[in-house]
Amino acid sequence: MKFTVSSVAKSTARLGSLSEFTRIPEAVLETPLLLLHTRGASVPHLSYDLLQMVSTESQILQMPLVTLVDHTKNVKAFGKGIAEFAGLKEYLNYVSVQDSGTTTPEGYHEKNSVSLWTRGGRKLIDPQTYITCIEALKPDMFQAMVDGDTTSNSSVKRVRRSVDDTVKFAGICANLKEKSEVLKDTPMLACITGGYNIKERLRCITELKGLDVAGYVLEGFHTNGESATNLIWEDLDPVLTETIESLPDNLPRAFHGPVTPIILLKLVSKGIDIFDATFPWLVAERAGALVFPNTLLKGNAPITETLPSVKSQALITPNEKDGSLENENSKDELVDRVFEINIKDKLYFNDTRPLVEDCSCYCCRKYSRSYIHHLSTTSELQGPILLMMHNLHHYINFFRSIRLAIREDQLQGLHSTLEQFVTSRRS
Amino acid sequence: MSRHPLTFQVLAQCKTTKAKCSLMTLPHHVVETPVFMPVGTQGSLKGIIPEQLEQLNCQIMLGNTYHLGNRPGPDLLESCGGLHNFMGWPRNLLTDSGGFQMVSLLDLAEITEEGVKFKSPYDGSECLLTPERSIEIQNAIGADIIMQLDDVVSSTVSGPRVEEAMHRTTRWLDRCLKAHKRPESQNLFPIVQGGLDPKLRTESAKQLMERDVAGFAVGGLSGGEGKDQFWRMVHLSTDLLPNDKPRYLMGVGFATDLVVCCALGCDMFDCVFPTRTARFGCALVDSGQLNLKLKLFGQDFRPIDENCDCSTCQRYTRAYLHTIATIETVACNLITVHNVAYQLRLMRNIRESIMNGTFVEFIFNFMDTMYPKKDFPVWAMDALKAVNVDLINRTKQQNSDS
Numbered sequence: 001m002k003f004t005v006s007s008v009a010k011s012t013a014r015l016g017s018l019s020e021f022t023r024i025p026e027a028v029l030e031t032p033l034l035l036l037h038t039r040g041a042s043v044p045h046l047s048y049d050l051l052q053m054v055s056t057e058s059q060i061l062q063m064p065l066v067t068l069v070d071h072t073k074n075v076k077a078f079g080k081g082i083a084e085f086a087g088l089k090e091y092l093n094y095v096s097v098q099d100s101g102t103t104t105p106e107g108y109h110e111k112n113s114v115s116l117w118t119r120g121g122r123k124l125i126d127p128q129t130y131i132t133c134i135e136a137l138k139p140d141m142f143q144a145m146v147d148g149d150t151t152s153n154s155s156v157k158r159v160r161r162s163v164d165d166t167v168k169f170a171g172i173c174a175n176l177k178e179k180s181e182v183l184k185d186t187p188m189l190a191c192i193t194g195g196y197n198i199k200e201r202l203r204c205i206t207e208l209k210g211l212d213v214a215g216y217v218l219e220g221f222h223t224n225g226e227s228a229t230n231l232i233w234e235d236l237d238p239v240l241t242e243t244i245e246s247l248p249d250n251l252p253r254a255f256h257g258p259v260t261p262i263i264l265l266k267l268v269s270k271g272i273d274i275f276d277a278t279f280p281w282l283v284a285e286r287a288g289a290l291v292f293p294n295t296l297l298k299g300n301a302p303i304t305e306t307l308p309s310v311k312s313q314a315l316i317t318p319n320e321k322d323g324s325l326e327n328e329n330s331k332d333e334l335v336d337r338v339f340e341i342n343i344k345d346k347l348y349f350n351d352t353r354p355l356v357e358d359c360s361c362y363c364c365r366k367y368s369r370s371y372i373h374h375l376s377t378t379s380e381l382q383g384p385i386l387l388m389m390h391n392l393h394h395y396i397n398f399f400r401s402i403r404l405a406i407r408e409d410q411l412q413g414l415h416s417t418l419e420q421f422v423t424s425r426r427s
Numbered sequence: 428m429s430r431h432p433l434t435f436q437v438l439a440q441c442k443t444t445k446a447k448c449s450l451m452t453l454p455h456h457v458v459e460t461p462v463f464m465p466v467g468t469q470g471s472l473k474g475i476i477p478e479q480l481e482q483l484n485c486q487i488m489l490g491n492t493y494h495l496g497n498r499p500g501p502d503l504l505e506s507c508g509g510l511h512n513f514m515g516w517p518r519n520l521l522t523d524s525g526g527f528q529m530v531s532l533l534d535l536a537e538i539t540e541e542g543v544k545f546k547s548p549y550d551g552s553e554c555l556l557t558p559e560r561s562i563e564i565q566n567a568i569g570a571d572i573i574m575q576l577d578d579v580v581s582s583t584v585s586g587p588r589v590e591e592a593m594h595r596t597t598r599w600l601d602r603c604l605k606a607h608k609r610p611e612s613q614n615l616f617p618i619v620q621g622g623l624d625p626k627l628r629t630e631s632a633k634q635l636m637e638r639d640v641a642g643f644a645v646g647g648l649s650g651g652e653g654k655d656q657f658w659r660m661v662h663l664s665t666d667l668l669p670n671d672k673p674r675y676l677m678g679v680g681f682a683t684d685l686v687v688c689c690a691l692g693c694d695m696f697d698c699v700f701p702t703r704t705a706r707f708g709c710a711l712v713d714s715g716q717l718n719l720k721l722k723l724f725g726q727d728f729r730p731i732d733e734n735c736d737c738s739t740c741q742r743y744t745r746a747y748l749h750t751i752a753t754i755e756t757v758a759c760n761l762i763t764v765h766n767v768a769y770q771l772r773l774m775r776n777i778r779e780s781i782m783n784g785t786f787v788e789f790i791f792n793f794m795d796t797m798y799p800k801k802d803f804p805v806w807a808m809d810a811l812k813a814v815n816v817d818l819i820n821r822t823k824q825q826n827s828d829s
Contacts, residue, residue: 040750042757049479049738050760071750077726078746087742119754350503362478366515370507374470374499381474381756 001141001187001214003031003252003273011269012244013406018060018252021092021140022185023083027058031252031273032406034399035062035094036392037101037281040071041086044281045381045388048087053362054392060092060140062256062276064099065133066116069123072136081138094189095139096217097130097146100256101278103225106149109161114147114169127172135180141187141214145169148219150195151227152235159195162220166193167207174211187214189254192243195220196235201243215252218243218272228257229282229336233266244271258282261292261339261398262422265415268402275399280391284384287376288340289355289369290391293417294398296405305357310338310425314345316377338425341369343387348373361393362386431641432571433614435673441786444814445665445692448781451673453571454612455511456518458486460673460694461777463680463770464521465702469494470514473702474759475767477516483737483768487519487571489697492564493528497549501567509569520570521697523677524561527579538578540595558602562615566608572675574644575603577618582652589622596620597634604638616675618646619664623656632667642673645693649678654806658687662813665692682711682773686793687810689777690786701770705762708752710745711769713796717745719762724749737768787816794818 002020009015016031036043036051036059043051043061063082068075075085083089097114098104108115113126125133130145147165150158170190177183190213194200221236222228247253254274255267264275283290291307341348341355354364355372363372363386375383405414434452441447451458465472465480466489472480480488490510495501499513507513510520529536529543536545542557558576565573576599578592600617607615617635621627635643645664648657661676668674673694679685680698688696701711708720710731717724717731730740731748739761751758780789790811794803808818 040755040757041747042751042755045756045760047739047757047760047764048742050476053478068750071725074725074746074750078728085744086747087744349499350506352507368507368513370499370503371470371513371515374513378469378471378494378498380469380471381759382471382476384756385474385476385760 003215003250005249007407008271009269009406009409009411011411012271013269013411014271014273015403015406016252016273023140024058024090024092027092029058029060029092030403032268032399032402033060033274034396035060035274035276036091037062037277039064039067039099039101041068041082041088043388043392045284045385046392050385050389054389055396058092060094061088062100063093063095063137063139065095065097065130065137066099066118068095068137069116069125069133070118070120072133076136083138083140092140095134095137095142096256097143098148098224100224100228100276101258101281103227104149104223106151106223109147109149112168114145114165127169128176130169131173131176131180131183134186135182138182139186141189143217144173144188144190144213146191146193146217146219148191148193149223150193150220151223152196152232154195156197159193159197159200159220162193162195163200163204163207166191166219167204170208170211170213174213178212189213189215189217189252191217191219192247193220194239194243196239198239198242201239202246205243205246213251215254215274216247217254217256219256221255222257224257226258226282226335228259229279231259231263233263236263237266240267240270260336262415262418265402265411265418268406269411269415277392277395280395281388283340284387284391286335286337287342287344287383287387288337288391289343289372289387290339290394291341291356292339293421294394295401296408296410296414297417305353307341307425308345308347309427310336311427314342315347316344338422343369343372344376345373355390356394359390359394361390363390363393431610431614432612433641433673435642435671437671439782439784441690441781442784443787444690444811444816446689446777446781446786447670447692447694448778449673449694451694453487453519453614455520455571456486458519459775459778461685461689461774462487462695463685463774464489464695464697465767465770466491466697466699467514467516468699469498470510472763472767474706474756474763477514479738479764480516480767481518483764483771485518485767485771487521488516490520490522490568490570491528492522492525492561492568495522495568496525496564501564504569505567509567511569519572520568521572522565522568522570522574524574524576525556525564526561526576529556540598542576558599559606562603562606562608566613569609570613572614572616572642573607575600575615575617577620577646579647580620580622582623582647582650582656585622585624589624590627593621593627593631596631600635600638604640614641616640616642616644618644618677619668620647622647623652623660625659625663628660628663629667632664636667636669640672642675643668644675644677646677648676654804655809658691658806658810658813661688661691661693662810680770683794683797683804683807685770685773686777686790687807690790690811690814690816701766702763705766706753706759708748708758708762710748710762711766713793714799715797719745719748719752719758721749731762731765732769735765735768735772737765739765739768790816791818791821
């Protein structure tokens with residue numbers, strides 16, 4: 001795999017590309033890059049045919065081992081790797097340890113291993129077993145095993161331990177990879193942990209020096225899932241700045257998890273190159289449709305519709321089965337839905353407009369909010385399919401706009417458009 | 428006679444059985460019969476999108492009036508220009524009357540001459556579904572074929588209640604016909620009732636045939652009666668109903684039942700089974716079904732069916748489906764696509780064999796594949812014998828058919 005940085009903006013945001021993957025050498029993926037998040041090796045709700053309706057471009061699928069580990073034996077017996085096993089051989093794939101879209105329970109640390117919370121319960125996995133799994137999956141790129149179990153509340157001891165473990169795991173993984181016939185040419189991303197402690201972050205970088213790695217993943221800022229949507233930039237900013245300054249310029253940097261679009265833009269401007277599509281998935285799972293402005297407004301763009309303030313509570317139809325009101329409203333107080341509309345809201349019962357006016361996705365070309373509202377309130381499986389198609393399309397286009405904005409030195413413009421949108425929805 | 432928005436052209440008639448192959452032209456699309464109609468209860472076929480159904484060459488699907496009448500409701504559907512528009516399905520739709528759901532889903536349904544009285548599961552209030560109301564909702568939904576409200580009695584009930592229901596069904600048909608506001612774009616089908624009593628069935632069919640309608644349904648079956656009684660009632664009904672109008676056998680969708688009932692002269696079928704079983708991880712194949720959840724498929728790297736041309740079998744293996752079945756909704760999508768493809772292919776093969784004059788041969792091949800130990804169900808053997816197909820003693824039929 002080859003990473004090329006083509007330009008660095010004043011903001012330190014950078015444009016680049018990943019290319020020359022062994023299995024699909026012709027694929028070129030521009031950074032900042034959106035990895036398509038999968039569970040059980042499929043993009044949630046989308047089979048190959050449906051995914052093709054969202055995008056026919058080259059993509060890298062992020063495949064969390066935690067969602068696959070129960071089946072590695074069968075993938076190994078298959079022999080041709082997870083991409084072909086899952087019917088998605090046209091797509092590149094990257095295996096990560098945890099599912100960045102799902103909250104990883106904190107704690108449960110044991111010597112020389114990490115906990116994977118699978119459907120069958122907790123599975124302890126050591127670096128040797130980890131590499132054996134990776135060998136079975138034969139990914140196009142993978143993450144070194146990592147202990148990223150830290151947040152802004154973690155004790156110094158926990159942070160130190162996460163760095164110690166991460167460095168140790170990376171060493172063992174690199175060593176085993178070197179000796180592995182299957183993996184020796186597969187790019188591995190090492191992880192930088194250290195929570196919100198600059199000293200520990202820098203120690204992690206120093207101790208990883210000398211390892212042959214293809215890039216870095218900045219772990220340990222959250223414990224995946226919802227926790228990644230509540231990051232406080234003021235806490236993140238100084239740690240990130242110092243960390244990134246100490247990383248080599250010629251290697252890509254990834255940041256996993258469903259961070260909000262505004263945090264994402266800030267991460268881009270710090271020089272992060274790779275993200276994942278867990279945010280659009282998380283939103284689709286709660287019957288949300290992404291509506292935030294995902295393009296650079298040129299000149300005096302017309303003012304789009306006034307969206308309901310996130311302060312007003314959504315009216316949700318009572319649950320059919322028990323007649324009780326769904327617990328949605330109380331949950332809403334915790335979840336920030338500023339970038340989406342809640343399609344279950346009665347507001348959309350007879351709204352004949354598409355989710356987003358002028359959106360070119362399959363869902364918006366064909367269906368009304370009213371129909372998707374109907375699907376969501378009746379819990380029809382087609383509801384999350386259509387929402388996922390729209391949200392993913394919206395996010396893929398957001399990344400296209402981000403790259404364009406960097407190229408045209410307009411990242412700040414994109415950022416203020418988003419800020420304005422958020423402010424108007426909070427009023 | 429009024430002009431119905433339905434033409435029915437018989438293309439070929441089997442020389443041995445009552446099976447026939449026809450073209451039924453409806454306002455939104457032509458339908459090749461015998462046809463299986465997948466069920467999209469609430470304005471969506473669970474787990475897949477209409478685009479995929481079109482790719483599978485599905486020409487007609489079902490919606491349920493009871494569910495659609497509740498959500499999103501007739502007013503919204505009417506304001507959207509009907510269910511076709513609302514759900515983005517450009518081909519044909521058929522809706523049931525809503526009565527069946529009421530009787531089967533609601534313990535508290537009470538049937539009077541006026542209609543079906545029931546407690547709303549939404550707010551507990553008392554509601555009444557009359558023939559007029561059923562048609563009003565179905566007019567708002569706008570399906571190409573709509574069904575009369577019938578008085579459904581469980582097929583295990585006998586006695587005077589069955590006779591009452593049969594007569595009431597005719598009276599309700601007349602009320603439905605009178606209330607029907609869109610006869611120029613929607614076909615109203617009556618439903619033959621009469622339980623398991625040949626006399627009552629005959630009387631029911633006679634009464635309904637006196638009305639000006641474009642097709643007929645056979646109802647009140649597939650509700651727990653023995654298969655032996657089931658096929659006899661189907662056989663009797665198709666003998667009575669005209670051959671130049673479509674006959675719709677409600678609620679039938681198992682492969683064997685479809686083959687036998689085509690031979691008995693039915694043209695249209697519907698059933699939730701193929702799509703429901705898909706959601707539980709079961710895939711339909713010529714030899715029955717595969718429960719992909721079973722461990723034995725964990726390292727089975729073949730497609731569900733090597734001879735299936737559906738998009739699932741072109742790309743996905745049993746082993747992969749095993750890992751995601753009932754866990755990821757993608758499995759639902761993939762297996763549903765396959766199962767609908769299976770049902771539609773089965774019907775296409777039936778049609779082609781009728782056209783080629785090889786339907787009897789098709790029945791033999793089908794039954795031998797489905798029952799390799801030749802343990803054919805007795806009812807199926809009897810039913811086929813009634814239409815001159817002897818599964819055990821074969822030579823004569825094969826010769827006479829070809």
